[in-house]
Amino acid sequence: MFWRIALRNLFRNKRRTLLTGLTMWGSYILSSMTMGLVGGTYGFVIDQFTRGSSGHLQILSQGYLDRPSLQNSLPHPNEISSQVQQALGQELQGLAPRLEAGGLLVSGKEVLGVQIIAIDPVQEKQTTRLLQQIQGGSPWNGTNANNGIVLTRDLVERLKLTLGKDLVLMSQGADGSLGNDRFKVIGIMNEGASTVYLNMNKAQEFLSSQEVATRMIITLKDLNHTDEALKKVRLLFPDKDIQPWMVIEEEFYRAMKSDQSAIFLTMGIFLFLAAFGVLNTVLMAILERTREFGIMRVLGTQDKQLIFVIVLEQILLSLTMCLFGALTAGFLNIFLSEHGIPYPAPIEIGGMTLHHLYGSLNWSNMLYPFIVVVCSSAAVSLIPAIRSARLPLVKALGER
Amino acid sequence: MGSSMEILEVRQVSKTYGVGANQVRPLNNVSLKIHQGEFLAIVGPSGSGKTTLLNIMSGLDRPTEGAAYLAGLDISAMDGNTLADFRRDSIGFIFQSYNLIPVLTVFENIEYVLNLQKIPKSERRKRVKEILETLGLKDMESRFPRELSGGQQQRVAVARAVVTEPKLIFADEPTANLDSTTGSHLIQFMKELNQTRGITFVFSTHDSHIMSEAQRIVSIKDGQILSDSFK
Ligand SMILES: Nc1ncnc2c1ncn2[C@@H]1O[C@H](COP(=O)(O)OP(=O)(O)OP(=O)(O)O)[C@@H](O)[C@H]1O
Numbered sequence: 001m002f003w004r005i006a007l008r009n010l011f012r013n014k015r016r017t018l019l020t021g022l023t024m025w026g027s028y029i030l031s032s033m034t035m036g037l038v039g040g041t042y043g044f045v046i047d048q049f050t051r052g053s054s055g056h057l058q059i060l061s062q063g064y065l066d067r068p069s070l071q072n073s074l075p076h077p078n079e080i081s082s083q084v085q086q087a088l089g090q091e092l093q094g095l096a097p098r099l100e101a102g103g104l105l106v107s108g109k110e111v112l113g114v115q116i117i118a119i120d121p122v123q124e125k126q127t128t129r130l131l132q133q134i135q136g137g138s139p140w141n142g143t144n145a146n147n148g149i150v151l152t153r154d155l156v157e158r159l160k161l162t163l164g165k166d167l168v169l170m171s172q173g174a175d176g177s178l179g180n181d182r183f184k185v186i187g188i189m190n191e192g193a194s195t196v197y198l199n200m201n202k203a204q205e206f207l208s209s210q211e212v213a214t215r216m217i218i219t220l221k222d223l224n225h226t227d228e229a230l231k232k233v234r235l236l237f238p239d240k241d242i243q244p245w246m247v248i249e250e251e252f253y254r255a256m257k258s259d260q261s262a263i264f265l266t267m268g269i270f271l272f273l274a275a276f277g278v279l280n281t282v283l284m285a286i287l288e289r290t291r292e293f294g295i296m297r298v299l300g301t302q303d304k305q306l307i308f309v310i311v312l313e314q315i316l317l318s319l320t321m322c323l324f325g326a327l328t329a330g331f332l333n334i335f336l337s338e339h340g341i342p343y344p345a346p347i348e349i350g351g352m353t354l355h356h357l358y359g360s361l362n363w364s365n366m367l368y369p370f371i372v373v374v375c376s377s378a379a380v381s382l383i384p385a386i387r388s389a390r391l392p393l394v395k396a397l398g399e400r
Numbered sequence: 401m402g403s404s405m406e407i408l409e410v411r412q413v414s415k416t417y418g419v420g421a422n423q424v425r426p427l428n429n430v431s432l433k434i435h436q437g438e439f440l441a442i443v444g445p446s447g448s449g450k451t452t453l454l455n456i457m458s459g460l461d462r463p464t465e466g467a468a469y470l471a472g473l474d475i476s477a478m479d480g481n482t483l484a485d486f487r488r489d490s491i492g493f494i495f496q497s498y499n500l501i502p503v504l505t506v507f508e509n510i511e512y513v514l515n516l517q518k519i520p521k522s523e524r525r526k527r528v529k530e531i532l533e534t535l536g537l538k539d540m541e542s543r544f545p546r547e548l549s550g551g552q553q554q555r556v557a558v559a560r561a562v563v564t565e566p567k568l569i570f571a572d573e574p575t576a577n578l579d580s581t582t583g584s585h586l587i588q589f590m591k592e593l594n595q596t597r598g599i600t601f602v603f604s605t606h607d608s609h610i611m612s613e614a615q616r617i618v619s620i621k622d623g624q625i626l627s628d629s630f631k
């Protein structure tokens with residue numbers, strides 16, 4: 001009976017119901033689309049960024065992140081590889097070892113401190129796009145397989161080097177021995193400052209670190225599975241430090257987060273305004289029926305039953321409008337995740353220039369707007385509902 | 401009348417609105433006892449305090465001083481929800497302006513309180529049908545209030561008040577919005593229910609015709625009882 005009253009009350013002032021309903025519908029679409037676009041665009045940026053170099057997960061030796069050292073490395077990277085492959089199966093995109101150490105670069109009279117990163121070109125290629133960022137053909141091929149070195153553009157410019165030039169690299173091996181060797185510049189890395197890249201085989205020998213790596217980089221087919229994969233890998237190596245990209249690239253992660261919170265804050269303000277609009281019409285609808293609600297109470301309707309009828313009306317409306325909203329926003333989100341919308345001026349997010357915004361469709365950007373819209377509709381009607389139930393009966397009956 | 405069971409009593413009831421110079425006192429130290437089965441009219445000029453007295457007797461309003469007892473219970477001391485249950489189960493209401501629930505049909509309006517009482521559906525149907533028949537509303541059960549004349553709406557209101565078989569029905573100027581023929585028909589209905597079912601009726605009126613039907617007339621003026629006469 002209360003359901004019947006609530007439902008029929010909705011059809012009494014169709015224009016007002018429509019207006020309220022459209023506000024709810026609009027709020028749903030606005031929030032769902034914002035979440036979709038933010039998720040899609042930032043997801044795209046994060047995916048590009050992590051696949052660039054850091055990967056989605058990294059396996060490190062305990063304590064390595066705080067105190068990187070060759071002495072604190074991962075033995076038998078190949079074994080780790082095959083275990084991870086087994087555990088992650090289809091989810092795994094690629095997995096690559098890295099070996100890192102500090103070194104000195106000597107070129108002519110110049111001596112510079114550099115970070116040495118050794119990579120396995122074959123595995124790296126399956127895992128990240130690091131190699132694609134190197135200018136100068138495919139490095140570590142043929143005669144240059146061993147003594148080739150890749151420098152950042154920054155270093156090349158500072159040392160006034162060009163491709164094909166020789167230089168000397170010095171470093172301390174894991175056993176404490178000092179090594180130095182002559183290398184030939186075979187590529188230029190566009191990103192980064194004082195980093196040089198060596199071939200893994202050569203570097204292990206050069207740094208007296210046979211059969212070890214300092215990091216294992218893991219990329220997944222789907223970035224969104226990072227958390228689950230993280231759990232699996234942690235289970236696999238309880239004695240190692242396994243971290244997601246959010247920790248490894250903390251600064252980037254924080255920048256992404258604060259960008260997004262600014263957008264969500266704006267959305268929140270819009271929703272608040274919309275709720276205010278709904279409050280207004282709901283208030284009118286309820287005040288208008290003060291007398292009627294008074295009669296229901298005279299007849300013996302309990303306070304909580306009356307509140308139920310009033311709130312139910314708005315919940316029914318918001319549920320219906322959210323369903324329509326879900327259909328509309330779902331369709332738009334799918335469309336935008338496939339086609340994107342061209343953005344008038346290119347925007348830069350996380351060092352990446354974008355010409356399109358992308359949508360995304362997932363449970364959270366369907367469900368959260370649903371919860372937000374339905375709950376705020378209920379909350380907005382709750383206040384006048386409680387007032388109606390508390391109003392002295394004589395007053396309620398006196399009002400027209 | 402034969403029955404002397406007391407069903408309602410107000411004891412030295414006063415009602416005050418406002419403070420200081422703005423103070424009004426629509427009821428001033430009124431005491432009244434009403435017995436089961438009475439058909440009682442409260443009469444008096446406009447503003448004399450009829451509505452105020454009815455509201456206090458029926459538990460819609462609380463007195464500033466004094467107390468009201470319904471079936472031996474002090475209703476001026478009951479909390480809102482207890483009072484709501486009490487009204488639902490023991491009292492019927494009829495108003496000047498019908499006050500049906502506009503989104504419910506005639507049938508559903510009458511059924512409403514039975515619903516609150518959680519009476520099973522088949523029993524509800526039976527009782528509503530029966531009262532519709534008695535009041536000649538059978539053909540209108542699926543109409544909405546706005547599709548009825550004032551007299552018809554008021555008959556539905558009577559049906560709604562009666563269907564729960566309350567001990568007591570309060571009617572505040574039930575015929576004021578009706579023409580005299582419709583009004584006296586309605587009073588006939590009420591009188592019949594009073595006689596056949598023993599329901600106590602307490603109503604207020606300006607209408608001399610209704611007054612003539614009443615078995616007891618309490619006349620008030622300026623918030624005080626002027627006379628109390630039985631037929
Ligand atoms: N909420 C209120 N605040 C102030 N004064 C009130 C209030 N309610 C009623 N009164 C006053 O109390 C007096 C009695 O009012 P009441 O409605 O009981 O009269 P009544 O006999 O029912 O009149 P009528 O025949 O016009 O219905 C009036 O003077 C009225 O102005």
Ligand SMILES: [Mg+2]
Nearest residue numbers: 450451452572
């Ligand atoms: Mg009155």
